[in-house]
Each structure stands twice: as structure tokens, then as C-alpha cells.
Amino acid sequence: MSRPSPAAHPVSPPAFCEGIRYFADAWPEFTRFADTAVIEPQATAIADVDAPRAVYQTLLGADALRYVTLQVCGSKGSGHPGGFASSAEAHAALMMLGHTNIVTEVGHHAPGFYASMFLDASLEAMGIHTLSDMMQRFRERHGLLGHLSGAIPGLLSPAGPLGQGQHFAMAGAWLHRDKLFPVTIGDGGMGEPYVLNAMMHFHTAYPHVTNFLPVLVWNGYSQEHHSMVSLYSNDNMIDYWQGHGFDNVVLVDASEYDDSAQEGPFVDSTRFSFQGRQAFAAAVLRGVDQAARSAMSGKLTAFIIKQLKGAGVHTVGAKSHNLYPADTLDAEHITEALKRRALPPEAWQIVRDNFSRAGGGPAAKTVVTERELELPPLPTLALQEFAKGEKAVPSTAMGALVAQVGQADPRFVVTNADGNEASAMKNINEALKIRHPTPDPLYHQSPDGQVYEPLNEDACAGFAAALALFGSRALWLSYESFAINGWPIVQTVTQAMAELRRKTPSIVTLFTAGALEQGRNGWTHQRPEIENYFAAMMRNGNLYALFPCDANCIQVAYEYATDSFNKGMVLIASKSPLPVYLSLNEARQAVSEGAAILYESSAGEQGTVVFAVTGDMVLLPVFEARDRLEAEGYRVRIVAVINPRRLYRSTDVAWDTVSEADDRFMDDDRFNALFDGDWLLAVSGGPSAPLEPVLLRTRAPRRDTVCWKRGETTASPGEIMAFNGITAETMVQCVKRL
Secondary structure, three states, rough: OOOOOOOOOOOOOOOOHHOOOOOOOOOOOOOHHHOOOOOOOOOOOOOOOOHHHHHHHHHHHHHHHHHHHHHHHHHHOOOOOOHHHHHHHHHHHHHHOOOOOOOEOOHHHHHHHHHHHHHHHHHHOOOOOOOHHHHHHHHOOOOOOOOOOOOOOOOOOOOOOOOOOHHHHHHHHHHHHOOOOEEEHHHHHHOOHHHHHHHHHHHHHOOOOOOOOEEEEEOOOOOOEEOOOOOOHHHHHHHHHHOOOEEEEEEEEEEHHOOOOOOOOOOOHHHOOOOHHHHHHHHHHHHHHHHHHHHHOOEEEOOOOEEOOOOOOOHHOHHHHHOOOOOOHHHHHHHHHHHHHOOHHOOOOOOHHHHHHHHHHHHHHHOOOOOOOOOOOOOHHHHHHHHOOEOOOOHHHHHHHHHHHHHOOOOOOEEOOOOOOOHHHHHHHHHHHHOOOOOEHHHEEEOOEEEEEEOOOOHHHHHHHHHHOOOOOEEEEOOOOOOOHHHHHHHHHHHHHHOOOOOOEEEEEEEOOOOHHOOOOOHHHOOHHHHHHHHHHHHHOOOOEEEOHHHHHHHHHHHHHHEEEEOOEEEEEEOOOOOOOOOHHHHHOOOOEEEEEEEOOOOOOOEEEEEEEEOOOOHHHHHHHHHHHHOOOOEEEEEEEEEHHOOOOOOHHHHHOOOOOOOOOOOOOHHHHHHHHOOEEEEEEEOOHHHHHHHHHHHOOOOEEEEOOOOOOOOOOHHHHHOOOOOHHHHHHHHHOO
């Protein structure tokens, strides 16, 4: 093949190629194998995986992906081309086979996925018509952000933190049994064992759902060094996957097709002869097809492409991972790499035709997340009205509603790592059954249960969050203590929901057995600091931290969360019998408005003390402090802060930047009626951050906080509260000190 040149070419490139810097002369036998697109106009995939035209055009697609990826990254001297480049043949093969519902575990593969969406015309939905447009909007606001987002047309889910992508693939497979959901996984992320662990547990629970396909991009390197599995032999790697329950592992090793005398177990296929490149592309195409058919036929299957990181771009190994400011389009090593990958002008239309027909049309019009999933209708939930003053368990009250949702919606899944019964929610297990291969009525186990219980919070949070993002109802239950292990994917999904162009059910979570209930277990079970995380996210615009004060309020809060869309809904409540303060109607108003008065003295000569409280069990010492203060002549008002997102000022929250925007905030008159006083004490069984909106807006001249400090082993909730200074005595002394 002759050297490419930016000079004029006798064949005019298609309009979408405006901005491409380099074109090459036609590949050998181009007119024979690439005269027209191998995917016919009304077809959705290639007809014959062994056809030379199919192999030839798959390789064209792979190099087009590499070229666009590198030039777009080079246009900003930024971005990550190396990892995706080593997967290009596999990605192109999936496209040519019509499997376009592709997700990834690797956020650093974003430029390659954007290249795919550019080549199939999906990015035209966001006004990106040419490569110039794409370069202009790469890594820019309202453009193509540095890591994947499900807001980009044609892309199914976000990708940022490692170890998350498989959850989206499994959720897609569970919801759409007739489609394949490939998920690319980098070997740099193989140091995170929960990737395979999560898939193994899912397969144990859902053995008939095999229509997801992990695609391991085994290139020998991580972000800045060799990958932890770079010394594995091919047999070691196959054994590793088979040891996690995979029936069929298809591995294609580029080194077996090397005719360029490269050294080492990882080689760059773009350095092979043209015939060698064709042989490797043919092997990848056949291997992907074999793996896809296996996955769709009921076998848990993985596909592995083994090729050196950076294959076909500016350098190889970890050094290819990302570009720096000096790596511009005018830099010699970038220029030379682009020239090596340049295609003839007529090849670009062939790639566009193939990719835009694959799967039935551009991904922006055909992948499952580009339309709302129809939800089974829910009946009006039958809430139980507990009388004021009686004691009831909040989590148990909510469990009855969860059971009703699951009985009405067969796709509804409840996830929990540490057991519903331990959170006083046995009623969920009784109604919906724990999904388990061993039927056992004593433990409420059934192979078709709706309660998913891997002992891994990441797997629990990941599957629930992925189901919600893909359009289905789900609920993640966890101890507050362990929630941090799974929260990052809920954060990722909540952010993704803020950007979506479609409605999807909110991801709903309940965290029970908070710090105050876990004294005897010690500080390992006392980690309410995660509430600071929730509080910070409330400013995002679509995260709601809900603190129901009793068993009536939690039912209303769950109903409110279940009826919402495109939000992260976090409920925090106890599993102990606690007093009921609000009727159901009062609770509805409190959840909607944000807060409610639980008690107010009729008189008091010393002035008014206002308690602003998040939580339920922590109200016990608050009411005790009320008795002491009233005895000394103070007037006391106790306000339960239930939905603090409503108590912010509208300018505090990015509510107008999110999908399904909610602009309801408590007005000043109502806020002042609740919180005006001579002294304000912000009280929490957790940290003080959820009470920030109250502390920001209160006009009380003197204020303070009484809240969590740290964990310790204690014999009772009262003792752990005393250790943290959350006592009636502390509150009374605080008022007097103020």
C-alpha cells in the first residue's frame, strides 16, 4: 500500500469526513471486496461470517475506529486511545454481527465508543455531523465528555469507575432476553475481583440468563503499568474464567497470526502483513460469532481478544493509555500514526453503511435504552395507618409495601447483601422469596424469587441501579454501615439519570440498622458518615435523602420514591419498634414539604428552643430533653426534617439542569414558621450535613449541632448515643450554653 497523503484524492470523501486529515490509496483488492457494503440495505448483520468480503470490511471498520479515536483525541491533546485500540477488531466484529447493545466497564474506552457512534451516524442526534464537529465537541461541555455517559445517543450506560459495566450488561440481559449485551472489560480492571464474582453470583441466581457476553480486552497493560494478569498464559486465563462458572471461553490471540517477528506474548496486529491482518480479523470475527451464538443459546460465555495495548495508534503499552498536551495533531508521532491508519476516501462510506445498518439502524435509534421500557402498572399501595403514640417498626412497615410492588411487577428485584430478616423485613422474603438454586421454605428460598442476595454490596447496588437505569423498578437494601461499598455505582447511575433524554424509574435504596442500633457490633457496624455523601449529592438536583420519622412516614416516603423518575432516592430508617408521631396524611404533607412539627409547647417564659431533627431513634433523647426544658420554663418545638432537599433554597441546588426537574422548595414563610426560635439545635443520629439547609436558612440568633462523632462498642443504643454526646443532658446544657 502506498503512503497516505493529505493531498487531493481523485475520489471525493463523503460529507461526514470533513475534518479527516489523511486519506490513503485503496487497499489491495479493494474493488473486489469493498465495492459495496457487505451488510445489505435491509439487513441487520453480515450474512456469512466466513465470507472474505465480511472479513475485509470488518478490518476496514476496525481501522476506521482507530483513526477516528486517535484524531479526535489528538485534536485536544487529551483522552484515552490506547485501550480501545487493542479492542478495535472485536468491537468492529460485534457491530458487523448486529450486536450493537454494547456496554463497557472501561470509561477510558470512551473515545472509541464515540468513534463507533460517529461512524454509525448516531451522533447526528446531537448535532455532530462531521469529524470537525466531533473534534470541536470532544471533552467539552454539552459534548462528548471524557468518560462515557448514557446521555450520548446510542450509548446504553455510563462508564467511569472500574468494575461497573458488567452490571449494566446483566440488567440488559435480564430485561431483554432476545438480545445480546456485550460488555468490554479491560485486563487492567481484572485486579478488581468483584467483576467476575458478580457475574458468577448472577449466573447462579439466574442460570437461564446468559445473553450477556463479557469481552475481555487482554492487552497486557493497565493505566500506568503492566496489568496484574499480564503473566498469565492463555490456559491460565481460560481456567480463570471457567473457574468463575463460564462454560465457554473463546480466546483469540493475535500472536498466533504474527508474521512480523514481534517479541513477547502481546503483539500489535497492525504491524502484520496485510494477509496476516486479514487472518487475525477473520479469527476475531469467527470467534465473536461463536461466542455470541453460545451466549444466546444458554451457555455462560466469554470472549477474549489478546492484543498489545495501543495496537494501531501512536505508541503501545501503558504509554498509549492517554494523550498529554504535547500530543497534538501536529506532533510527528501523532501525524505518523494517523497516516498509518488512514483509509481511502471510498472506504469511509462503506464503514458508515455497514455500521449504520448493523442492528437495524444507528444505535441512537435501536439500542434498548433509547426508548422507555413499559412498566407494569402498580395498584394503589395499601398503607397501614399506625395510631399516634403506639410503637411500630419502620422497616417492617415499609417491607409490606415492597411486597406489594413485587407482587404487581414481576420484573421488580430487591437486592440485599446482609439479609432482609436482619433488618426486620422478613415480610419481603415471605412474599417475594430469596432467589436461590436451593428451594427451602424455611428460609423462603426459591429459584424464581425476586430477592437477590449476593454477599457483595457492589453486586447488590450494581444490579439494582442498572435495572433502574435500563427502565425497570428495583430496590437496594443495605445496612447504613456497609452502604459505602456499593454506593459509587448508585452515584454514577443517579448522575446518569440526571442527563437522560427519557424517563426511567428512580433508583430507590433503604439503609437500615444505622449506627444507633449496632452498639454491640462495635464501630465496624457504625458508619453513618455516608450520610454526608448523600447530603453533598442533594445539591446535584436529583438526589433525595429521606429521613422518615416513624412507621407511617416511611410508608409514605417509599410510595413517594417509587412514584418518582430519574432520581436517586435514599431512605434511612431503623429496624426497632419506635413511637409513631405523624398520621399518614400528616406524613404525606411532611414528605412533600420537607419537614413537619412533631411537637410544640403551648407556653414558655424563657424563650423558644427549636429542635431540627433527622432520624427516628434519635427523637427519643430529643423528647426527653423537651421534658427537662419545659420544666425549666422553655417553650419547645420539635421539627422532623424528613426531606431536606425541599428545604434548600432553589439557588443552592442544580435542579434546573436535570431530567424530570423538580423545582419545589419550601418558601420562606413556611420555613420560618417551622424553624424560627431563640435557639435552634440541629440534632442527628448521624452527621450534621443533611441538616445544612436548615442551618443555612434559619433566622435563630443562636444555633448549634448535636450529632454523631465516632463508633464504639456498647451494650445499647442509649450508650452509643451517650458516647457521642447525643443525650437529653447534652442538649439541655447546649441550650443553656447558647
